[in-house]
Structures are given as structure tokens and as C-alpha cells.
Amino acid sequence: MKEQDRLYLILFVVPILVFFAAFFLLPMARLVAIGASGPGGAATYVASLTAPRHLRALGSSLVLSVVVTIVTLVGAGVAGVFLQRHGFPGRSVLVAMLTFPLAFPGVVVGFMVIMLAGRQGLIGEVWARATGNRLVFAYSMAGLFTGYLYFSIPRVILTIMASAEKLDGSLEEAARSLGAGPWAVLRDVLIPGLRPALVSAGAICFATSMGAFGTAFTLATEIEVLPMTIYTEFTLRANIAVAAALSIILGVITWAGLAVARTAAGSTVAAAA
Numbered sequence: 001m002k003e004q005d006r007l008y009l010i011l012f013v014v015p016i017l018v019f020f021a022a023f024f025l026l027p028m029a030r031l032v033a034i035g036a037s038g039p040g041g042a043a044t045y046v047a048s049l050t051a052p053r054h055l056r057a058l059g060s061s062l063v064l065s066v067v068v069t070i071v072t073l074v075g076a077g078v079a080g081v082f083l084q085r086h087g088f089p090g091r092s093v094l095v096a097m098l099t100f101p102l103a104f105p106g107v108v109v110g111f112m113v114i115m116l117a118g119r120q121g122l123i124g125e126v127w128a129r130a131t132g133n134r135l136v137f138a139y140s141m142a143g144l145f146t147g148y149l150y151f152s153i154p155r156v157i158l159t160i161m162a163s164a165e166k167l168d169g170s171l172e173e174a175a176r177s178l179g180a181g182p183w184a185v186l187r188d189v190l191i192p193g194l195r196p197a198l199v200s201a202g203a204i205c206f207a208t209s210m211g212a213f214g215t216a217f218t219l220a221t222e223i224e225v226l227p228m229t230i231y232t233e234f235t236l237r238a239n240i241a242v243a244a245a246l247s248i249i250l251g252v253i254t255w256a257g258l259a260v261a262r263t264a265a266g267s268t269v270a271a272a273a
Contacts, residue, residue: 031244038241048245057229058249060141064225065209068145069202072152077198079153080160081190095161099154106151106214113147113219114138139219147215152208156201163197203261207254226250 038044048054083095101109117123117138127135137143171193175185191198213227220228226246234243 032248035241035245035248038245044241045245045249048242049249053224054229054246057224057226060224061210061226062253064141064145064148065206068148068152068209069205072149072156072205073198073202076153076156077160077194080157081164081194083157084161084164098157101151102154104151106147106212107218109147109151110215110218112150113143113215117143117146139223141223143219144216144223144225147219148209148212151215152205155204155208159197159201160194163194167193199261199264203258206257210254210257211250
């Protein structure tokens with residue numbers, strides 16, 4: 001080995017490997033071992049996954065994350081392309097306002113949902129004056145959906161805007177000149193051009209929604225999702241083995257979603273991992 005290669009190995013490769021082992025491999029190995037330390041050993045993973053309460057939490061997390069991802073991609077996709085292609089007074093202010101939720105942690109987002117749709121929330125007040133009944137949904141899956149949507153939209157808008165800026169407008173003009181209507185241009189030109197960005201943004205949105213805890217913790221009166229179940233097993237039931245097993249299961253499912261997205265979109269999902 002050349003002296004230069006040896007120096008490069010010592011200065012760069014070895015520290016990276018040590019850091020990776022200390023802050024990723026060892027904690028993950030320890031978590032896997034704890035998950036298998038229950039009375040059933042490695043069967044704790046199967047038992048944790050097949051328990052009815054855990055299955056309900058996992059199903060709720062998956063359905064919620066998928067719905068949030070689809071709604072976010074549709075709404076933020078349209079908004080991102082529009083904002084990128086149209087200039088108007090106050091556009092920069094509007095973009096800043098749409099991306100402002102990125103500055104808020106999940107607990108603050110949950111509190112904002114309570115102020116909007118809680119027992120004393122704005123929506124409830126307006127609904128009560130209009131119908132005589134107070135509408136409250138902050139503490140349900142609808143409230144959690146609202147919170148997840150709130151902090152998912154800014155990420156997707158920024159990704160779509162960056163991708164839309166690189167689209168070749170001449171392709172759309174050529175399609176129109178050949179007689180393609182608006183829906184055909186959207187289906188055959190715009191969506192394929194934005195596909196890598198849509199896949200990568202969707203992967204980030206799905207992974208974030210699956211593992212988000214702060215918002216769920218704030219609104220957790222009637223909510224049963226996997227992060228809250230893990231928290232309950234760890235803190236209230238002191239069932240550390242089951243909590244660790246569920247954590248690994250949640251991580252594997254999220255990783256699988258990111259891996260599928262990475263395969264579909266290439267390296268554009270790297271940031272999501």
C-alpha cells in the first residue's frame with residue numbers, strides 16, 4: 001500500500017468506520033438483542049407483531065402514513081409546480097409561509113392542531129355558532145392526519161419546486177403542438193418528468209409519518225399508532241423487550257419503504273435515509 005493511500009485510510013476511512021460502528025451498528029445490535037431478551041427469546045418479535053393491540057397500531061400507522069403521503073403529494077405537487085412557474089407579487093412571502101412549519105417541532109404542531117380543532121378550538125367555535133354543536137377532532141386520527149399533513153407539505157413543496165425548475169418546457173410545448181390536451185400533457189410529460197422528485201418526496205413523507213412521535217404524543221387521547229404503542233410499552237408497562245422489538249419492526253418497515261422508493265427513483269431518495 002502506498003504511503004498516500006495509507007494516510008488517506010488513517011485520516012478518513014478509519015474514523016468514518018469507527019463513527020458508523022459506534023453510533024449505528026452497536027446501538028442497533030443492542031436494540032435487536034434487547035428485543036430478543038424477553039421470555040420468548042427471538043419469538044418476542046413474532047409475538048409483538050401478532051398481538052391484536054400492536055397489529056391495530058401498526059395498521060393505523062401504515063394507513064395514516066399512506067393517506068398523508070398521497071394527499072401531500074397531490075396538494076403540494078400542484079402547489080409546487082404552480083409556485084415555480086408563476087411569478088406574482090408576494091410569491092416569496094407565500095413560499096416562506098408555506099415552508100414555515102419546518103421550524104416547528106412535533107409537539108408545537110400538535111398544540112396548534114388543538115388550538116384549531118380542540119375543545120376550545122377555532123373550528124369548534126365557528127361550527128358551534130353555525131350548527132349549535134361543537135366540532136372536535138383534534139384528539140382523533142383526523143387530528144393526527146391534520147398535524148402530519150401540516151409538517152409534510154413544506155418538505156414536498158420544496159422538493160417539487162426544485163425539480164420543476166429543471167423541467168424542459170419545450171417538451172410540454174411540443175406535446176401541445178401535437179394536439180395533446182392538458183390532462184395528456186400532465187399524464188405523459190409533467191408527471192414522468194417529476195417522477196423522481198415525487199417518489200423521493202413521498203418516501204420522506206411516509207418515513208416521517210411512520211415514525212413521528214411528538215405530534216401523536218400531544219394529541220394521544222384517542223390515538224393508537226405504533227410510536228405511541230412503543231412509548232406505552234417502554235414507560236407505562238416497563239416491557240422493554242417488546243418496546244425494542246416493536247422499534248425494530250417499525251424501523252424495518254420504514255427502511256423497506258425507503259428501499260423501494262430508492263429503487264424506483266435512483267439516488268434521489270438518499271436524503272431520506
